[in-house]
Amino acid sequence: MALFAGLAILHCVSGIIFTDVVTDLVKYYGRTTMVTEFSCKRNESISLLKTLMKNGHQTKIMTINSLNIGYPVPPNHQVFALNLDCTNSSILLKRVNELKLFTSPFRWILYYTQSETILKSYFLDLDLLVDSDVTLCKLLENKTVLMTKIYKILSNYSMQTEEMGFWTKDGVIVNYNFEKNIARRRKNLDGIELNTCIVITNKDSLNHLTDRRDKHIDSIAKVNYVLVEHLKDIINATLNYSVQETWGYKDNNSEWNGMIGELMRNEADIGGTPLFFTSDRVDIIDYIAMTTPTRSKFVFRQPKLSYVTNVFTLPFDTNVWISTVCLVIIGAFVLHLIIMWEWKKWKMYGRSNNQSAVPEVKNSIIDTAFFTFGAVCQQGSSYIPFSIPGRITAIMLYVSLMFLYTSYSANIVALLQSSSDSIQTLEDLLKSRLQIGVDDTVFNRFYFPNSADPIRRQIYLQKVAPKGKKDHFMPIEEGIRKMRKGLFAFHMATGPGYKIVSDTFQEEEKCGLKEIQFLQVIDPCLHRIQESGIQAREVGLIYTKKPDCTSRGTSFISVGIIDCYLAIVILAGGMMAALLVFLIEIYLYNR
Known part of the structure; x- marks a missing residue:
């Protein structure tokens, strides 16, 4: 079992024993640790300093007798060692308590040789609560070190002890039944009362916190009420609830209201309803865990494809569009050559034989273009070539464009109803x-x-x-x-x-x-409740998941004007152009 993670360091009367203990413990836990030692005399810790630095550990030595107690201990140091036999050590402990450095993640090793009666007076007014990691180390007569953890359930409670084991010259000897995880060791709070604040936005929710009625109202409060009740059972505590209508924001006087206000005024020990992790709250409250995932999002039905793009160009790939244009151009060119040949043949043979039949299609590029345009628009033509090659060409052009038109129309219908x-x-x-x-x-x-x-x-x-x-x-x-x-x-x-x-x-x-x-936002979790499956169960009973799509495409979706917007624009443009040409013709005719 681990003695302490990133453990604080033991300071012994004997410099040799102290150095060996520190070296063995750091090696035992296999972690590079930043160590700050408060010693009576600086030269006593030179051996420790050299040993730790040689092993790659950062170390800082401070002489306690010359220390200005008002100097704030650097908050980035997670491991501290203090010789309680040093003068002013009790004053330093009080200063540390004011700076709240007995809380997690700071860890302490306190060494002493004086009587335990005097020692107990050092800790009467200190807040060594359940999240503290303080190790008392006592040097015994046989140069063995007894290691004991101490803490309080509440500030005014009696001191609780946890025997860790012993250190000897041969190395670290620990109690193998000792659980290294503080939360698991100290989960029994002896039925103490914890003030808990919950946020309820709808007063009627107080009547339905556990019956799962109106699950969509105050969902987060209902889920977490049940989870906090489970937590209460795990740690053997009782909860005294208070209710607020808001999580807590600054008012016009820059004072925090709601649940955060109660936490800041020490009216509540626990916030029973999760709240967002924001930069302005980090300095005033401690975030422990998020018991329910944050699921506030924009939700919308995906708009139809025609709402955001021009669907009339999407049915065919670019290469298909290019091939279609080339097909129309080649077809028009071949058709024009055949019409030219028809007229040439009629001039050479038809007139000489007094034949009255004249080719219907004029030998004109404009007529050929109109004929091809009619085929593209599936409108047909009032005249066709009279020769067999001409008619075969016209039929091939009509059939090819008909298949393209059918495919295009089918794709348009599908795209108009696609998301x-x-x-x-x-x-x-x-x-x-x-x-x-x-x-x-x-x-x-x-x-x-x-x-x-x-x-x-x-x-x-x-x-x-x-x-x-x-x-x-x-x-x-x-x-x-x-x-x-x-x-x-x-x-x-x-x-x-x-x-x-x-x-x-x-x-x-x-x-x-x-x-x-x-x-x-971020979504941490309450590990103890999550690992047991309780969190997933309670969240699943209240929170509804995103509905599954089981019948996609089975309903009829109407097509609105906006879906045909581009086609209407083209039609309107064509009608305006036709009207303009008509007016020009009237004007020219009257001239």
């Missing part, structure tokens, strides 16, 4: 024509206007709360109703949101749902 995957990032969402709505919750009201990221800031200013217009914060039911109609992105907690989606959407409407993360 686009062009919206993948927040920037894509900002540039799209999708409208945006946000679930009207306390944290959304705070984080959206206070986002510093340029893209997120523009989403808020342009689409969530445009200047001079009503903002788009709305109840979750209204937002999901608009999302169901399409062309609408809604920011919501996905657990409660998907519960409503599952209850209200048709099966085919659940297909094409897309998520984009907006809030930048």
Whole structure:
């Protein structure tokens, strides 16, 4: 078992014993450790300093008698050693307690030879709580060192001891039944009462914290209430709950309200409802774990392909379009050559034989172009070549273009009802024509206007709360109703949101749902509860997962004007051009 991770160092009366103990312990745990030793005389620690530095460990020596107790101990040093026999050692301990350096991740080794009666007075007013790692080392007569861990359940509780084992000249001897993990060793808190604050946004949720009714309301509070109750059983504590309506934000007087306010005023020991990890909160509260994953995202039904791109150019690959144009040009060229040959033949033989039949198609490039254009548009022609080669060419041109037209039309129908995957990032969402709505919750009201990221800031200013217009914060039911109609992105907690989606959407409407993360958060976990499977179970009972798409393509999707936008533009342009030509003809005729 491990004695202590990144362990603090023992300072013995004998410099030789002290050096050997430190060397053996560091070697035993196999970690490079930054060590700060408070010694009575600097020259006593030179041997230790040289030994640790030789083994690649950083070490700092401070003489306790000349130390200015008001000097703050550097917070980056995780391992400290102190000889309690030194003068002013008790004063240093009080200063360390004020700086809260007995808390995790700092670790201490305290060596002494004086009577334990005097020693106990050193720790009466110190907060050596359950997360502290303080090791008392006593040198015995046979040059054996007894190692003991000490801590308190509460500040005013009696001292608890944990016997670790012994060190001898032959090396480290430890108690192999000693659990190295502090959390597992000290999970019995003897039924102490812990004040716990939870956040409830809907008062009726207090009546349904465990019955799983209205799972989409205060989901995170309901899940974590159950998890905190499990935690209470694990650590053998009792919980005294208080309720707040908000997680905690600065008011006009720069004072924190809500759950954070209770934690700062020491009115609450535990925050029973998770909250976002933000830079302005790091200095005022300690984050332990996130018991539920953060699932607040923009959710929207992927728009049809025609909404974001020109579907009329998509049915064929570029090479197919080039081949089609070449086919039309070659067909028109061959057809024009045949028509020229027909007219030449008629002039040579038809006139001389007094034949009255004249080729229908004029020997004109314009007529050939109109004939080919009619074939491309599947409109046909009022006249055709009279020769067999001409008719074969015309039929081949019509048949080829008919197959191309059929394939094109089939692809257009499919594309008009296909979903686009062009919206993948927040920037894509900002540039799209999708409208945006946000679930009207306390944290959304705070984080959206206070986002510093340029893209997120523009989403808020342009689409969530445009200047001079009503903002788009709305109840979750209204937002999901608009999302169901399409062309609408809604920011919501996905657990409660998907519960409503599952209850209200048709099966085919659940297909094409897309998520984009907006809030930048992390998801740590409460390991003890997670490893046992309790966390996954409770989260799964409250949070609804994204609905599966089981019937894609089974419903009829109507095509709107926007889907045919480009075709309508071309048609309107053609009609305007035709009207312009008509007016010009009238003008020229009257001239």
